[in-house]
Amino acid sequence: MNFELPEDLKMLRDMARKFAAEEIAPNAREWDREGVIPQATIDKLAGLGFMGVLVPEELGGAGATYLGMTVVMEEIARQCGGTALMLAAHNGLCVGHILLAGNDAQKKKYLPDLATGKKIGAWALTEPGSGSDAAALTTTAVRDGDEWIINGAKNFITNGVRAGTFVVMARTDPDAPKTKGISAFIIERGTPGLEIGPKEDKMGMRASDTVPLVFENCRVPAENMVGELNAGFKDTLMVLERGRITIAALSVGLARGGLEESLRYAGEREQFGKPLNRHQAIQFMLADMAMEIDAARLLVRKAAVLKDEGKDALLEASTAKLFASEMATRACLDAIQIHGGYGYLKDVPVERLLRDAKLCEIGEGSSQIQRLVIARTLLDLPGA
Ligand SMILES: Cc1cc2nc3c(=O)[nH]c(=O)nc-3n(C[C@H](O)[C@H](O)[C@H](O)COP(=O)(O)OP(=O)(O)OC[C@H]3O[C@@H](n4cnc5c(N)ncnc54)[C@H](O)[C@@H]3O)c2cc1C
The missing domain is CATH 1.20.140.10 (Butyryl-CoA Dehydrogenase, subunit A, domain 3)
Structure with missing residues (x-):
C-alpha cells in the first residue's frame, strides 16, 4: 500500500485546507452559536465540487474517489465539525444512496442539482422508536395506483431544515421479516404530507441542523422508489x-x-x-x-x-x-x-x-x- 496520497488528491487536500482555513475557521464559532451555515458558504463549497464529491463529472460532480472524500472530510472537519456533518449527510448518505441504488433516470434528475448545491440532501432512516435497531422502523409505504402513500415519523434528520431532496426508508411489506420489507423513496421538499419539524437544540455539531420529520398521507410517485422493492x-x-x-x-x-x-x-x-x-x-x-x-x-x-x-x-x-x-x-x-x-x-x-x-x-x-x-x-x- 502506498502511504502517500497521489498528486491529484494532494491538490484536493490543499484546496480543501485553504478553503477551510480562510472561509470556515473565522466563522466556525459564530455558526456553532447561531446553528446555521450561510447559504453563501454552501454555494462556495459547491463551487469547489464538495457538494458532489462522489458524483461523476458528467452529472455536475467532482468525480472523486472515496479516498478523495476522506481527504475533503478531514480538512473541513479540522475547522468545523458541523459543516463537515452537513457535507457527510449530503454526500455520503443522500447522494450516496442515489449513486448506489438509483436508476439512470433518477441519477440524471436528482444528482446535478445536489452536486451543484442547488439542493441539499437529507437521508431519513432513524425513527423515534428505532435507532440502533434501524430495521425495526415503522414508517409505512402503501401502494395506491401509480403512487406510494407514506405515513410515519423520522427523528434526527441532518440537513432537514433546508434539504430539497430526502431519501426516506419505509416499510413496504409488513409481513416480511423486518430487514426484508423495507424500500427507499426519494421525496422532494414541498410534497404535501411531508412536515419538517423544529430544529433540535444540540450539544455539538450545531452548525448542522437536525430535525424530526412527519409523513401524513404523503403521496410519492412510484418512479421515486430507489433500488428494488423490499431491498431497501x-x-x-x-x-x-x-x-x-x-x-x-x-x-x-x-x-x-x-x-x-x-x-x-x-x-x-x-x-x-x-x-x-x-x-x-x-x-x-x-x-x-x-x-x-x-x-x-x-x-x-x-x-x-x-x-x-x-x-x-x-x-x-x-x-x-x-x-x-x-x-x-x-x-x-x-x-x-x-x-x-x-x-x-x-x-x-x-x-x-x-x-x-x-x-x-x-x-x-x-x-x-x-x-x-x-x-x-x-x-x-x-x-x-
Ligand atoms: C446530530 C445527529 C445527527 C443525526 N443524523 C441522522 C440522519 O441524518 N439520518 C438518520 O437517519 N439518523 C440520524 N441520526 C440518528 C443516529 O444515527 C442515531 O441517533 C443512532 O443510530 C443511535 O440511535 P438512538 O439515538 O435511537 O439510540 P439507541 O439505539 O436508543 O441507543 C441508545 C444506547 O444504547 C446502545 N445500544 C443500542 N442497542 C444496543 C445493543 N444491541 N447492544 C449494546 N448497546 C446497544 C447504543 O449504543 C446507545 O449507547 C442522527 C443523530 C444525531 C444525534
Whole structure:
C-alpha cells in the first residue's frame, strides 16, 4: 500500500485546507452559536465540487474517489465539525444512496442539482422508536395506483431544515421479516404530507441542523422508489458502510484540530518559567494524540481504498469509525487539558471540537453497534 496520497488528491487536500482555513475557521464559532451555515458558504463549497464529491463529472460532480472524500472530510472537519456533518449527510448518505441504488433516470434528475448545491440532501432512516435497531422502523409505504402513500415519523434528520431532496426508508411489506420489507423513496421538499419539524437544540455539531420529520398521507410517485422493492435495507447497510468511512475521516479532522490547537497553545503559554511544550507530561499527551491520529487515518484510508477497489469493507469501515471516533473524543479531551482553564471557555476552538467529536461515537451506528459488527464478523455470526 502506498502511504502517500497521489498528486491529484494532494491538490484536493490543499484546496480543501485553504478553503477551510480562510472561509470556515473565522466563522466556525459564530455558526456553532447561531446553528446555521450561510447559504453563501454552501454555494462556495459547491463551487469547489464538495457538494458532489462522489458524483461523476458528467452529472455536475467532482468525480472523486472515496479516498478523495476522506481527504475533503478531514480538512473541513479540522475547522468545523458541523459543516463537515452537513457535507457527510449530503454526500455520503443522500447522494450516496442515489449513486448506489438509483436508476439512470433518477441519477440524471436528482444528482446535478445536489452536486451543484442547488439542493441539499437529507437521508431519513432513524425513527423515534428505532435507532440502533434501524430495521425495526415503522414508517409505512402503501401502494395506491401509480403512487406510494407514506405515513410515519423520522427523528434526527441532518440537513432537514433546508434539504430539497430526502431519501426516506419505509416499510413496504409488513409481513416480511423486518430487514426484508423495507424500500427507499426519494421525496422532494414541498410534497404535501411531508412536515419538517423544529430544529433540535444540540450539544455539538450545531452548525448542522437536525430535525424530526412527519409523513401524513404523503403521496410519492412510484418512479421515486430507489433500488428494488423490499431491498431497501440491504442498500441502507451498504450506504452506512460507506458513510462510516466518511464519519471516521470527519473524526480524524476533529482530532487533528485538537492537536494543532494544542501544539500552538503549548508553544505560547509558559508556566514554571518555560513553555508548556517543554513539560514532559504535555509532550506525552501531544505524542499520544499524534500517534492515534496517524493510526486512525491509516484505518480510514484502508477502508476507503477497499471501497474504491469495489471490495467489501464492512469490517474495515466499522473498525475505522469506531477507532477514529473514540480517538477524536480522547484527543479533544486532552486538548482541553493542555489548554487548562482557557480550554473550558467557549471562545477557544477545542471546547467546540470536543462537543462535535462526541456525536461521531453515536451517529451512523454507535460505538456499541460498531463493536457488534466487528465481533460478528470475527466470529462469523449472523447479522454481520
Ligand atoms: C446530530 C445527529 C445527527 C443525526 N443524523 C441522522 C440522519 O441524518 N439520518 C438518520 O437517519 N439518523 C440520524 N441520526 C440518528 C443516529 O444515527 C442515531 O441517533 C443512532 O443510530 C443511535 O440511535 P438512538 O439515538 O435511537 O439510540 P439507541 O439505539 O436508543 O441507543 C441508545 C444506547 O444504547 C446502545 N445500544 C443500542 N442497542 C444496543 C445493543 N444491541 N447492544 C449494546 N448497546 C446497544 C447504543 O449504543 C446507545 O449507547 C442522527 C443523530 C444525531 C444525534
